[in-house]
Amino acid sequence: MKTIRVTGGILLVIAIAAVAGPWLSPNDYVTTDFDAILAAPSAQGSHWFGTDNLGRDLFVRTMLGIRVTLMVAIVASLVSLVIGVAYGAIAGYVGGRVDAVMMRFVDTLYALPFIFFVILLMVAFERNFLLIFVAIGAINWLDMARIVRGQTLGLREREFVEAARLTGVSTPRIVLRHIAPNLLGIVIVYVTLTIPQAILVESFLSFLGLGVQEPQTSLGTLVDAGVAQMEQASWTLLIPASLLALILMCFNFMGDGLRDHFDARHDR
Amino acid sequence: MSLLDVTGLSIRYDGQAVVDGVDLFVERGESVGLVGESGSGKSQSALAILGLLPARAQVSGSIEFDGQQVLGADDALLDRLRARRIGMVFQDPMQALNPYLRIGVQLRQVLVAHGLAAGRDADARVIEALTRVRLPDPERQFRAFPHELSGGMRQRVMIASALIAGPDLLIADEPTTALDVTVQAQILELLEEIRDNTALLLITHDLGIVAGHCEHMIVLEKGRLVDAGPTTSVFASPRHAHTRTLLEAAPRVDRGEVPAPVDGRTLLAVEAASVQYRDRGGALLDAVNDVSFAVRQGETVAVVGESGSGKSSLVRAMLGLVPMASGKVVYAGEPLEGPVQHRARERRRDLQLVFQDPVSALNPQMRVRSIIEEPLLVHEKGIGSAERLGRVTAMLDKVGLEAAFLTRYPHELSGGQAQRVAIARALVLEPRILVCDEAVAALDGSVRKQVLDVLRSVQDEAGLSIIFISHDLAVVRSISHRVLVMYAGRLVEVAGNDDLFASPLHPYTRALIDSVPVPDPVVAPKAAPLRGETPSLIDPPSGCVFHPRCPRSDETCASKRPRLREIRGTRVACHYPLDR
Numbered sequence: 001m002k003t004i005r006v007t008g009g010i011l012l013v014i015a016i017a018a019v020a021g022p023w024l025s026p027n028d029y030v031t032t033d034f035d036a037i038l039a040a041p042s043a044q045g046s047h048w049f050g051t052d053n054l055g056r057d058l059f060v061r062t063m064l065g066i067r068v069t070l071m072v073a074i075v076a077s078l079v080s081l082v083i084g085v086a087y088g089a090i091a092g093y094v095g096g097r098v099d100a101v102m103m104r105f106v107d108t109l110y111a112l113p114f115i116f117f118v119i120l121l122m123v124a125f126e127r128n129f130l131l132i133f134v135a136i137g138a139i140n141w142l143d144m145a146r147i148v149r150g151q152t153l154g155l156r157e158r159e160f161v162e163a164a165r166l167t168g169v170s171t172p173r174i175v176l177r178h179i180a181p182n183l184l185g186i187v188i189v190y191v192t193l194t195i196p197q198a199i200l201v202e203s204f205l206s207f208l209g210l211g212v213q214e215p216q217t218s219l220g221t222l223v224d225a226g227v228a229q230m231e232q233a234s235w236t237l238l239i240p241a242s243l244l245a246l247i248l249m250c251f252n253f254m255g256d257g258l259r260d261h262f263d264a265r266h267d268r
Numbered sequence: 269m270s271l272l273d274v275t276g277l278s279i280r281y282d283g284q285a286v287v288d289g290v291d292l293f294v295e296r297g298e299s300v301g302l303v304g305e306s307g308s309g310k311s312q313s314a315l316a317i318l319g320l321l322p323a324r325a326q327v328s329g330s331i332e333f334d335g336q337q338v339l340g341a342d343d344a345l346l347d348r349l350r351a352r353r354i355g356m357v358f359q360d361p362m363q364a365l366n367p368y369l370r371i372g373v374q375l376r377q378v379l380v381a382h383g384l385a386a387g388r389d390a391d392a393r394v395i396e397a398l399t400r401v402r403l404p405d406p407e408r409q410f411r412a413f414p415h416e417l418s419g420g421m422r423q424r425v426m427i428a429s430a431l432i433a434g435p436d437l438l439i440a441d442e443p444t445t446a447l448d449v450t451v452q453a454q455i456l457e458l459l460e461e462i463r464d465n466t467a468l469l470l471i472t473h474d475l476g477i478v479a480g481h482c483e484h485m486i487v488l489e490k491g492r493l494v495d496a497g498p499t500t501s502v503f504a505s506p507r508h509a510h511t512r513t514l515l516e517a518a519p520r521v522d523r524g525e526v527p528a529p530v531d532g533r534t535l536l537a538v539e540a541a542s543v544q545y546r547d548r549g550g551a552l553l554d555a556v557n558d559v560s561f562a563v564r565q566g567e568t569v570a571v572v573g574e575s576g577s578g579k580s581s582l583v584r585a586m587l588g589l590v591p592m593a594s595g596k597v598v599y600a601g602e603p604l605e606g607p608v609q610h611r612a613r614e615r616r617r618d619l620q621l622v623f624q625d626p627v628s629a630l631n632p633q634m635r636v637r638s639i640i641e642e643p644l645l646v647h648e649k650g651i652g653s654a655e656r657l658g659r660v661t662a663m664l665d666k667v668g669l670e671a672a673f674l675t676r677y678p679h680e681l682s683g684g685q686a687q688r689v690a691i692a693r694a695l696v697l698e699p700r701i702l703v704c705d706e707a708v709a710a711l712d713g714s715v716r717k718q719v720l721d722v723l724r725s726v727q728d729e730a731g732l733s734i735i736f737i738s739h740d741l742a743v744v745r746s747i748s749h750r751v752l753v754m755y756a757g758r759l760v761e762v763a764g765n766d767d768l769f770a771s772p773l774h775p776y777t778r779a780l781i782d783s784v785p786v787p788d789p790v791v792a793p794k795a796a797p798l799r800g801e802t803p804s805l806i807d808p809p810s811g812c813v814f815h816p817r818c819p820r821s822d823e824t825c826a827s828k829r830p831r832l833r834e835i836r837g838t839r840v841a842c843h844y845p846l847d848r
Contacts (some may be wrong), residue, residue, distance in 0.1 A: 151721040159629040162589060163693065165608055167643045179643070181633035 003257035007250040018066035027057035029064050030215045037108055038233045050235045052225060060239055061199050061217050065073060068218040069199055069233050071166070076198040079137025084144025091145070092152025093175060103149065115140055118210055133213055136198045144190060151186055155179050161205060186257050192255025196248045258263045269335060271296045271436055272317065276329035279312050279491075280319065287312050288491040291330070294434045294437060299468040301482030301499065303475065303514070305712035306683070309491040310471045314439050317469075318356060319346040325415045334436065336676035346471055354467075357429030359442040361422035365414040367403065371398075371411035375429050384433055397428040401458060418801045420451035424458065431462060432552030438462075448574035449739060453783040456481055473712065475518045476742075476785025479503060480847050487511050500789045518787040519712035519742040526765045530749050532565035535733055536586075536619075543581045543757075553805040555581040557757040559616050564703065566731040570748035570765075572738060572780065576802050578757035583703050587619055600700075618648050620694035624706035626686035629844075630678040636689050637674040640664065643697045651732035663692045667722050684715030695726060702726075703735045708743060720747055741784050745769050753777050756803055756813040763838040773838055773845040776814050812843065820844045 022029070026046050032055040033045055041050040041058075091102040095241035118135045125131055155161060156179070164174050203220015205211035212218045219240050226237030273294040278285060292301045304310045306552040313323050315329055319338060331338040333349060350356075358364040366374060374395040379385040385393050391410070398406035414422060423443060430438055440459065444452035454478060459468060470482055478499060479486050479556035485502050487495035487510065494508040506512045543556035556578040562713040563569050585592040590606035597604040599618070604611060623629040630639055640660045644651065651659075661671050667688040678686055687707065694702055704723070708716040724747065726732050738744050744751060751768045753761040753776065761774040772778045779797040786793075798819050803809050809816050815825035822844075829842045 009775045159625065163621065163623070163629055163690075164642065166587060166589070166616065166619075166621055167693075167697070168646050169642060170646075171609075173646075177634070180632050182631070184633075252442040268793045 001257070001261060003253050004261060007254040007257065011247070011250045011254070013242070014066060014068060014250075016224050018063045018070065021063035022060045025060050027060050028151065029056060029060045029217070032056060038229065038236075041235055041239075042232070045265035049239050050233065052236055053229060053233075056215075058222075058236065058239065062219075062222060062243065065217045065219040065222045065240060066243065066247070067200065068212055068216065069220065069244070072136065072202045073195045073198045073251075075133040076136035076140060076202075077194045079190055080140035080144050080194055081139070081187070084146050088145035088148025088150075089142070089152050089175065089179065089183070092149040092172075093156055093179060095153070095156070099149070099153075103123065103146075106145055109142055115208075117223070118205065122210060129212070129216075132202060132205060137204075139201075140198065141193050144187075144194070147186060147190055148183060150256070152179055153184055155182050155246065162163070188258045189255055190250050192258075195251045219247075270294060270332075271334055272469070273296075273332040274313070274329070276316065277316060277331065278328045279309070279316055279328040281324065284616060286491050287488075289489065290486075290493045291496075292486055292493075294467050294469055296436065297465055297467055298465070298484065299463065299470060299482045299753060301478035301485040302469060302471045302488065303368075303473070303478055303694075304483055304488035304515075305473060305714065307490065308488040311441055312384075312489050312490075312491075314356075314441055314471055315471065317439065318354060340348055344371055348382075350424070351378050351430075351435065352384070352433045353435050353437065353530065355433070355435040355438045357423070357426050357430050357438065357440040357443045360446050361419070361426045362414065364426055365422060367414050368604070369413075370410070371414065371425055375425070375432055378420070378429055378432050381674065382433055382582050393432065394428075395735040397432040398425070400431070400462065401425070401428040403428070407451040409494040416432060419752075420454060420801050421449055423451075423455055426459065427455075431466070432482040435466060437467045437469065439471070440468045442473070443470075448782040448802070450574065450739070450779060450796070450798040451801055452785075453794075454799070456785070456793070457586060457796045460501070474785060475514060475713075475787035479787050480785050487514065492629050501785075503789050513714050515787065517717040518706070519746040520771065520786055520788070521604050521745055522786050523740040524746065526745060526769070527568070527747065527749050528565055529764050529766075531735045532567060532731075534562045535565045535600060535619055536588055537562040537598045538582075539586070540599065541582060541585060541597070541753055542593045543578070543585045543590060543658075544593040545581075547806060551806050554757050554808070555805060556585065559754070559757075559759045560595075561752055561759070561762065563733050563735060565700075565733055566671070566727060566737055567750065568734040568748045570736045570744040570751045571754060572744055572751060573754035574739060574780075574802050576756070576805065578752050580705055580740045581757075582754070583621075583737060587621060587703065609820070611767060613647065616695040617643070618700045619703065620699040620701070621693050621703045622687070622690055622698065622707040624684060624709055626681075626710070627678065630686055630693075632678055634677075635674065636664070636676050636681075639678075639689060639691050640696050643693060647697055659696065663696045666695070666726065667719065682715075684718065687711060687719055688714075691719070691722060695732075696731065699732070701733045701735065703737070705737045706739070707736075709738065709740065712801060723747070741769075741781060757805060757810055757839065758813055759832060759839075760814065761831070761838065761840045761842075763840075767836075767838055771846070773835060773840040774814075774842050775818050775820050775844075775846060778846060812841070 033051060034055055036045050036047055036051050037055040038053050039047055039051045041048055049062055051058055091099045096203060107239050110219035121131050121135055161174060161178050164178055202211055206218055206221040207224050212221055223244060226240055230237040269291040272294040277287055277290045281285040302310045302333055316327055321327060326338060362691050372394050376390045377396060379390045380392060395406050395410060398409060403409050403421060403424045444455050447455060447722065455488060460481065472478060478527055480509060481501050485499045489510040495502055495506055495511040502511065506515060539560050541556055541559050545550050545555050547553055559582055573579050581590065584590045586597050588606060588611055604615060608616065635661055640663055641656055644656050644659060664671065664673060668690055669685060681689065708719050723734060727734060736748055745765065748765055752759060753774065761777045768777065769781060772781060782794045782797045798817050803813060811827045812825045812830050815821040824843050830843050832839045832841045835845060
């Protein structure tokens with residue numbers, strides 16, 4: 001419980017800062033301050049995190065980046081969670097031919113090259129912020145479905161499920177009371193793996209120019225830009241990179257804590 | 269000087285003692301039994317002798333082997349001792365053998381690693397060792413992979429591997445627990461044979477094995493030594509209360525009270541049931557072949573047989589958990605058809621099942637209260653939560669657990685407590701028939717006795733009928749009214765408890781009874797009554813399925829399938845039944 005509270009608290013503070021921060025600053029995220037190009041963090045001109053090579057305020061840009069990064073991560077993970085769990089649980093519990101057809105469809109999607117798929121989306125629907133979420137979620141749910149299906153397949157054969165069937169417990173109730181709670185641990189662990197993965201994929205796409213477009217930004221984009229300037233202006237790399245690391249770490253620790261909390265077998 | 273001299277052995281994990289001040293001596297050529305229930309520290313003690321405990325175990329005391337201190341010795345000394353001076357046989361030979369190496373290669377490794385032999389010479393000694401443990405056709409098995417051998421043959425290979433370097437001491441940790449009773453008898457006989465110069469430290473929970481095969485015995489309870497001495501005197505006058513409990517909890521197959529027959533009306537009848545499975549190659553195999561039986565109200569019917577005899581498949585088909593290829597089930601005058609989820613709810617509540625492994629039979633994410641409550645939520649929707657709680661608590665009380673258990677999770681229960689919760693769940697709907705599929709097989713002797721007492725008292729109170737599947741004939745004798753004996757999917761004998769155990773008609777039944785070790789050192793162990801193991805169901809023997817192993821078989825048995833016929837109240841499928 002303690003880990004969940006601490007990491008959840010840190011994430012909450014970061015999220016609130018990302019939403020409210022830009023209002024507190026007199027600067028915005030596009031305007032160039034010609035007096036302060038690549039300026040170090042200082043109260044001068046309220047550039048608390050300094051500025052980048054175009055003289056844009058890094059505090060506001062970082063807060064904006066966190067917003068985008070968190071949104072990408074959470075929405076992509078939710079998409080993969082909902083589709084993956086429902087798909088995997090149905091395939092695993094129904095089994096037989098339904099399972100075979102559903103899983104071959106997953107295999108087919110696996111065979112699609114990811115980057116090709118994203119480029120295709122961009123071409124077809126023009127550049128759209130939402131598409132990044134869809135693209136990342138659309139890839140991650142495949143793994144989730146496979147994992148959930150494998151677990152369900154194992155659980156379905158367990159004797160306590162058999163005992164429930166023998167007693168006359170209905171199928172929806174078996175899935176809800178006997179299968180789902182036993183899936184929770186692995187699903188939570190997998191989601192905590194998905195969130196950092198989504199964040200990394202987003203920054204990779206942005207780097208290729210397929211993701212967030214300037215002047216919009218994300219933590220990944222800021223880190224990429226920071227790398228180029230790290231010798232003259234280390235803060236352009238250090239600030240977004242340490243925030244990114246902090247966020248990833250918090251998600252990982254929170255995942256561990258949640259798993260322990262939900263898993264009755266774990267001694268509390 | 270003793271060959272093995274252990275004094276004041278203590279093993280701790282994080283300060284928690286699992287073995288506490290145990291003394292143990294084994295003389296040359298002697299056989300010593302180390303007895304105790306699960307968690308008594310018997311296996312830990314054995315591992316300590318071989319220096320095989322994990323590094324985090326804190327060991328103190330003294331372990332001298334042939335005058336040399338083993339405890340804290342360097343790896344070089346331990347390497348010289350293991351295999352060459354001390355051989356070890358584990359419980360599960362499939363776990364102890366490498367599945368990717370041929371038998372011969374694995375055994376040769378022992379010789380080569382210790383520099384005892386190499387090349388042709390090593391091969392010859394491996395064949396010699398395999399011959400010594402009476403492995404049929406040793407030259408061929410030399411090239412076989414572990415999965416190609418049966419369980420009994422694998423354990424023979426393990427014993428050959430432990431003996432190949434000619435050790436002075438053989439440590440066997442539950443060497444027959446994973447085997448069928450007729451195969452167990454063969455392995456115990458083999459352990460007797462090979463003991464010309466080798467001392468034996470036999471770790472077991474089965475007092476029958478100790479009584480028949482060990483000169484001395486040591487009883488452990490929760491890591492402490494509670495009784496030790498010559499086997500005959502420990503059995504005759506146990507000093508410690510725990511030893512007495514163990515002895516009282518060990519049922520005997522050869523004597524003791526048996527339940528009187530029950531004369532109720534027929535409640536359930538299974539008629540000409542057959543169950544077929546497909547193996548991985550797609551071949552059809554008959555798991556159950558044309559089996560009929562009936563259960564009366566208030567009666568306990570035991571189904572016995574070795575693994576692969578079809579006893580579980582029979583009841584699972586009856587309950588609708590696996591499809592029945594042919595035959596029918598009639599319950600209270602009405603047919604029960606189709607898979608369980610298609611059967612009428614009211615019918616389902618009347619037949620309940622208790623599984624072998626209580627840990628996997630209980631949902632790990634549900635508390636005891638929810639587990640026992642669930643059947644009530646399904647079948648008795650009208651009752652309020654207070655009444656429901658009352659019935660759950662009453663049920664818990666009936667199986668001997670306090671209300672404090674309501675909020676526990678399954679992992680917080682011991683094996684016996686978990687099995688009692690599983691029984692409570694099965695009984696909360698007041699079923700008419702309870703099927704127990706090896707329900708007490710995984711439990712320690714004293715806990716088993718408690719669980720059996722619960723079943724008996726519920727039967728007396730509510731007139732419950734019980735179908736009791738078990739491979740343990742001594743337990744069957746103590747609880748059942750009638751017994752069905754199955755072999756390779758077929759029914760070979762059906763008789764009342766008294767008749768069956770006093771004078772069985774089928775040679776297989778006789779052999780099963782004679783294979784059970786009797787927990788009494790005065791009764792000399794019988795020679796293993798059967799050779800070989802149960803046949804393959806894909807290609808069963810012609811005529812009588814039992815004829816290849818039967819001491820009485822002739823050409824008729826090999827060609828003609830015997831039908832079940834009635835002889836003085838017993839149904840038996842044999843051309844040459846034993847005299848009564």
